[in-house]
Amino acid sequence: MTAALRLDEVTLVHSDGDEAVTALDRVDLAVDAGELVAVVGPSGAGKSSLLAVAGALAPPTSGSVHLGDVALGDLPPRALTALRRQHVGFVFQSGNLVPALTSLDQVRLPLTFGRVADPRDPAELLARVGMDHKAASRPHQLSGGERQRVGIARALVTRPKVLLVDEPTAALDRQRSQEVVELLAREAHEHGVAAVMVTHDHDVLHHCDRVLEMVDGRLEVAAPAAG
Numbered sequence: 001m002t003a004a005l006r007l008d009e010v011t012l013v014h015s016d017g018d019e020a021v022t023a024l025d026r027v028d029l030a031v032d033a034g035e036l037v038a039v040v041g042p043s044g045a046g047k048s049s050l051l052a053v054a055g056a057l058a059p060p061t062s063g064s065v066h067l068g069d070v071a072l073g074d075l076p077p078r079a080l081t082a083l084r085r086q087h088v089g090f091v092f093q094s095g096n097l098v099p100a101l102t103s104l105d106q107v108r109l110p111l112t113f114g115r116v117a118d119p120r121d122p123a124e125l126l127a128r129v130g131m132d133h134k135a136a137s138r139p140h141q142l143s144g145g146e147r148q149r150v151g152i153a154r155a156l157v158t159r160p161k162v163l164l165v166d167e168p169t170a171a172l173d174r175q176r177s178q179e180v181v182e183l184l185a186r187e188a189h190e191h192g193v194a195a196v197m198v199t200h201d202h203d204v205l206h207h208c209d210r211v212l213e214m215v216d217g218r219l220e221v222a223a224p225a226a227g
């Protein structure tokens with residue numbers, strides 16, 4: 001089976017004035033459709049850089065990224081943007097919602113930027129993440145967990161093949177954190193989405209199919225947690 005997302009020997013070097021920082025160092029990663037992979041690791045290890053490269057936001061310095069059979073490095077900028085819009089969903093730390101929009105309009109938003117083939121129904125999706133009763137609410141009227149659910153629905157509305165999730169539980173208490181990651185796992189499994197979640201939260205790792213650790217730009221299989 002072709003992996004939904006594949007990174008081969010990916011290196012990313014940031015040039016910072018005279019200094020060069022190797023954020024990713026020959027990273028190999030293959031994520032199948034329907035799999036939720038967690039990436040843990042210390043601050044500065046390269047986790048956000050991994051998401052940026054996987055989501056076609058930053059081209060690698062060397063190595064290749066494939067979404068299914070498509071090599072991102074072969075695509076001109078417009079095609080890359082179109083592919084990202086349709087096939088990659090991003091979920092950020094605090095939901096990153098637009099302050100003026102209702103929950104339903106947040107979820108509709110990705111469908112307004114251009115043609116999307118076979119989108120999910122925004123109202124149905126909002127119900128699926130348990131937020132239909134807050135369809136008309138704006139972000140300031142929602143709790144952190146609710147905002148995160150709306151952000152997840154927004155990321156899924158285009159039926160992405162790949163979902164990239166950055167610290168989704170950073171602003172949430174333990175119970176809400178469990179619920180949000182359970183939701184991500186369910187969506188990945190039931191809708192065949194290849195999901196990569198960066199997290200510092202070891203309490204949610206049991207919802208994930210695999211746990212990898214980033215150390216100094218290298219991606220390794222994480223040692224099982226003690227106890």
Ligand SMILES: Nc1ncnc2c1ncn2[C@@H]1O[C@H](COP(=O)(O)OP(=O)(O)OP(=O)(O)O)[C@@H](O)[C@H]1O
Nearest residue numbers: 014015016021023042043044045046047048049050
């Ligand atoms: N635009 C940039 N210019 C220069 N260096 C950068 C840039 N972005 C990231 N870095 C450096 O690359 C390395 C990896 O950063 P990255 O943000 O990927 O780490 P991280 O694991 O996500 O950290 P955190 O857990 O703190 O978010 C760090 O040394 C960082 O300082």
